[in-house]
Amino acid sequence: MNSRHRKYVFVVIVLSSPVIWTLISHFPELVYEWVNAFNNLSDKLNFLFSSSSVAPIHSMRLAQTYTSGPVFILSKFFYNRVLLYVGEFFTFQSLFSPRIYFLAGDGTPFSPNIVEPVSVLMFPFWVYGLFTSIKDKRYRVLGSYVLSVFIVYLVGRRQFSFLLLVLIFQLYFVYKGVMMSISLKSARLYLGLSVVYGLFILGRLIFL
Amino acid sequence: MNTKVLLGIIFAVALLVRFVGLTSYPVGLTLDEVSIGYNGYAIAETGADEWGQKFPLAFRSLSDYKPPVSIYLVSLSTAVFGLGEFAVRFPNALLGSLTVFAFWAMLKRIGFSNKVSIIGAAWVAINPWHVFYSRAGFEALIALFFVIVGIWLFLRSVEEKSFSSLILSIVLFCLSVWTYHAERVFVPALVLALSYLKRRELLSLFSKSVGKIAIAGGVILLFSVPLFYLTFLTPAVSTRALATSLFRDFRLPLHNGFYLNYSQFIFDNDLFLIARHVLGKYFNYMDVEFLFRNGLSLTPKSYPGMGLMYAVNLPVFAVGIYSLFFHKSRNLRIIALILFVLGPLPASLTLDEQHAIRSLTWLPFWGLAFAVGAEKFLSMKIHFKNVLVGIYASLLGINIVYFGDMYFRQFPYFYAELWLYGYKQAALIGCAEKENYDEVLITDTFGTEGPLYTGVPYEYVLFYCNIAPREFLANNRTIPGFVHRRPDWKKDSKQNMLIIAAPYDLPLDEINKDKVDYIRYPNGRVAFVVVRP
Numbered sequence: 001m002n003s004r005h006r007k008y009v010f011v012v013i014v015l016s017s018p019v020i021w022t023l024i025s026h027f028p029e030l031v032y033e034w035v036n037a038f039n040n041l042s043d044k045l046n047f048l049f050s051s052s053s054v055a056p057i058h059s060m061r062l063a064q065t066y067t068s069g070p071v072f073i074l075s076k077f078f079y080n081r082v083l084l085y086v087g088e089f090f091t092f093q094s095l096f097s098p099r100i101y102f103l104a105g106d107g108t109p110f111s112p113n114i115v116e117p118v119s120v121l122m123f124p125f126w127v128y129g130l131f132t133s134i135k136d137k138r139y140r141v142l143g144s145y146v147l148s149v150f151i152v153y154l155v156g157r158r159q160f161s162f163l164l165l166v167l168i169f170q171l172y173f174v175y176k177g178v179m180m181s182i183s184l185k186s187a188r189l190y191l192g193l194s195v196v197y198g199l200f201i202l203g204r205l206i207f208l
Numbered sequence: 209m210n211t212k213v214l215l216g217i218i219f220a221v222a223l224l225v226r227f228v229g230l231t232s233y234p235v236g237l238t239l240d241e242v243s244i245g246y247n248g249y250a251i252a253e254t255g256a257d258e259w260g261q262k263f264p265l266a267f268r269s270l271s272d273y274k275p276p277v278s279i280y281l282v283s284l285s286t287a288v289f290g291l292g293e294f295a296v297r298f299p300n301a302l303l304g305s306l307t308v309f310a311f312w313a314m315l316k317r318i319g320f321s322n323k324v325s326i327i328g329a330a331w332v333a334i335n336p337w338h339v340f341y342s343r344a345g346f347e348a349l350i351a352l353f354f355v356i357v358g359i360w361l362f363l364r365s366v367e368e369k370s371f372s373s374l375i376l377s378i379v380l381f382c383l384s385v386w387t388y389h390a391e392r393v394f395v396p397a398l399v400l401a402l403s404y405l406k407r408r409e410l411l412s413l414f415s416k417s418v419g420k421i422a423i424a425g426g427v428i429l430l431f432s433v434p435l436f437y438l439t440f441l442t443p444a445v446s447t448r449a450l451a452t453s454l455f456r457d458f459r460l461p462l463h464n465g466f467y468l469n470y471s472q473f474i475f476d477n478d479l480f481l482i483a484r485h486v487l488g489k490y491f492n493y494m495d496v497e498f499l500f501r502n503g504l505s506l507t508p509k510s511y512p513g514m515g516l517m518y519a520v521n522l523p524v525f526a527v528g529i530y531s532l533f534f535h536k537s538r539n540l541r542i543i544a545l546i547l548f549v550l551g552p553l554p555a556s557l558t559l560d561e562q563h564a565i566r567s568l569t570w571l572p573f574w575g576l577a578f579a580v581g582a583e584k585f586l587s588m589k590i591h592f593k594n595v596l597v598g599i600y601a602s603l604l605g606i607n608i609v610y611f612g613d614m615y616f617r618q619f620p621y622f623y624a625e626l627w628l629y630g631y632k633q634a635a636l637i638g639c640a641e642k643e644n645y646d647e648v649l650i651t652d653t654f655g656t657e658g659p660l661y662t663g664v665p666y667e668y669v670l671f672y673c674n675i676a677p678r679e680f681l682a683n684n685r686t687i688p689g690f691v692h693r694r695p696d697w698k699k700d701s702k703q704n705m706l707i708i709a710a711p712y713d714l715p716l717d718e719i720n721k722d723k724v725d726y727i728r729y730p731n732g733r734v735a736f737v738v739v740r741p
Contacts, residue, residue, distance in 0.1 A: 131530060
């Protein structure tokens with residue numbers, strides 16, 4: 001397959017993803033979200049360093065006062081700000097979850113519940129593309145992928161106005177998976193099915 | 209150290225974490241545990257359940273029917289230990305500990321080295337998901353034991369051409385189906401997939417032997433015919449299936465065949481909506497937060513929690529899953545894929561978004577991924593490997609202590625109420641003092657935030673007061689001297705009645721304080737008030 005055909009494959013993958021169309025159709029709101037990004041960032045940083053954010057964690061020390069049973073001297077060691085940051089790590093990593101991109105969406109007008117942002121049938125290609133990128137040691141791509149997720153995490157808005165950044169990498173991994181498997185007849189058939197399904201979910205978006 | 213010693217140490221650790229404080233933690237026996245315990249006792253004593261049914265294949269309870277295997281196991285343990293909390297939880301704790309050996313044997317049979325298989329066994333021994341459900345009367349844990357032994361025996365039978373192992377594996381798979389509901393979906397799919405994977409070996413095992421086919425078929429029929437009978441001709445299976453069915457989910461708005469127009473028929477068809485809904489639930493289980501942060505639900509959502517597995521193992525799983533994807537052994541890749549795909553399937557077909565018990569069928573996949581991750585790490589030629597192992601061991605130690613604090617302290621503090629803490633104390637007070645009063649009233653309504661929950665106090669009275677099953681049946685399934693309802697203070701206060709009720713059901717300001725006692729939750733809040741006339 002020559003480079004022009006490769007480009008077509010990428011374009012087909014992008015255009016059969018409903019989230020691209022919903023983002024275009026909500027462009028003014030998208031810009032509004034971007035303009036407010038710095039406010040969101042400041043809110044997030046305030047949260048990370050405020051004392052109120054650790055209040056629920058500190059309140060867990062109360063259990064020591066009331067409950068009987070084995071006493072763990074180290075238990076105070078757990079319920080402090082470090083645990084907040086462990087929790088934040090999980091919030092950060094949740095932005096990698098394929099569920100948002102291939103099924104659930106963010107529930108906002110940027111990605112309504114009735115359709116998945118990217119055709120769910122593309123998911124196996126995504127897995128293959130991601131693992132192949134790791135195997136091929138494409139550290140620049142993988143590093144940028146992690147960085148994009150970190151930016152979205154810092155902005156603190158789990159919606160496609162910002163997840164768009166990550167989405168680009170997710171679509172790249174899908175494309176990579178497609179390219180790696182396209183020599184197989186079954187993969188080509190499956191890809192065709194995925195595109196048809198992509199059109200079906202676009203139909204859902206238009207007609208429902 | 210040789211294998212036997214290492215496995216012995218791991219088994220001892222597994223026993224320790226499952227048996228220490230078994231009767232006190234979790235802090236209360238759930239309604240299911242009490243019901244299983246009393247029915248097991250009734251079977252041991254009379255050969256009939258609490259409804260008088262002789263050796264039933266499905267045990268009737270108040271709202272549904274329970275699979276029989278765990279109740280018959282409890283009947284054995286009550287015969288040995290007598291009716292009590294230990295007897296109810298003993299089968300789970302023992303089989304949970306024995307799973308260590310089964311998992312080691314399964315990993316070895318799949319093709320792992322002895323070292324990696326032992327690491328896998330150690331993973332099961334201290335895994336929070338497995339430990340938690342080993343310490344209470346959850347049927348799912350027993351079913352999982354049967355599944356793991358069944359997989360081991362199946363692989364053994366096809367590799368060693370051992371027909372007896374195959375028959376035993378069929379028996380264990382069938383037993384798992386009779387033990388817990390999720391296995392009714394998981395096991396048939398697993399057996400079909402494994403049989404397809406090993407079809408050549410299976411065919412050679414059965415070749416030119418009608419007798420073997422007849423024996424295997426006979427064993428399958430022996431277990432499946434009664435199940436089909438219960439499923440299609442009685443409410444024993446359908447009641448539970450309907451109660452937990454995803455079709456009851458309000459987030460699944462179906463048209464039920466009534467479409468407004470063709471575009472709705474095409475683009476919003478019920479079949480598509482159901483498939484998408486199931487897929488959504490299925491994907492819910494691929495949630496790292498559920499798996500590593502809060503899946504065990506030991507604390508409310510807004511607090512830090514405990515995942516199904518230790519967070520420190522996250523990188524090991526990441527390496528393991530990646531390595532599985534490119535693993536040189538096709539056999540291992542396909543077995544892992546089967547376990548990965550089928551594990552969350554039963555849970556995805558039910559009402560809840562994420563359910564740690566119903567997805568217990570997924571645990572073998574994670575054990576496999578951990579073993580592969582450990583194998584990969586051990587084979588790496590990297591500097592400071594010992595330092596990395598030391599750091600990992602320290603973090604694992606911290607995770608284990610954290611789990612201990614969550615389990616022994618935070619969980620009772622937040623959720624004693626949901627484990628029906630207080631009914632034991634109420635039943636014991638009622639039994640001890642019933643001779644002094646005409647009647648003992650124990651409320652069936654409780655909840656610190658209001659009358660939110662309904663209990664079944666008579667089950668606790670039967671269990672803790674050791675009421676003889678024959679006496680209970682002879683009294684037309686009532687317990688003389690006990691009533692179980694919310695109190696009506698104006699009427700009940702005029703009787704010679706011991707009242708044990710939630711605080712909001714009683715005018716506490718009007719009652720003489722000398723006549724009042726409190727049963728408190730571990731967090732200090734009042735569970736029940738005991739009022740003497």
